[in-house]
Amino acid sequence: MKPATAAKKLGVYLPATPAAFQEGVVSRAELNELQANPPEWLRELQAKGPHPRPVVAAKLGVSIAGLARGGVTEPLTTEQIEELKRELPEWLEKERTTQAEVRKETVRLKNLKREKESGQG
Template structure:
């Protein structure tokens, strides 16, 4: 018997926002072969979701160059689409500038610690 995963897991692996997916995808467990088939030859709904969103928080955070915690601190709790993300990038609000700086500093510190000679 083939192993299946919940739709939420499959959506995470595909990098899509589950509530925006078609009902059949949201309600049907998917096997590994089915997931690989979606990756290899994505249907139009998947292509559109990946291009235009709405995107899950981890994808929104990555596109904006901030952490997921930074989104929460800024009060961004809803999924954003490509146009909304584009607007934020084009004219970054204070919170986005601040969170990008924080995120860069955290990543730099992680990198510094990773390359310490005493490790």
């Protein structure tokens, strides 16, 4: 697979990976090995970043779109993410509330669908 795909599956920011990783091709077996026994560079990236937007969004409890609305367009390190959590800017509070409402609605709709399906069966 392409390095970008492998980086996404590993939850790391591709430009922060070693050149050999960026320039190569990653087989399924190599990906499995990286996941099972991550080398130091991968452990470091996963722990400290910089993290890609999906990881940043998950760590902050917001959507990727919420990050963009908050002006976060670049990868962040774990330290920067923790700083945002401590400062809790207004946009982050708002986006967390929005994300929580979206999750609640998703669960409600899922339960409603399940009820309808069990009523018809």
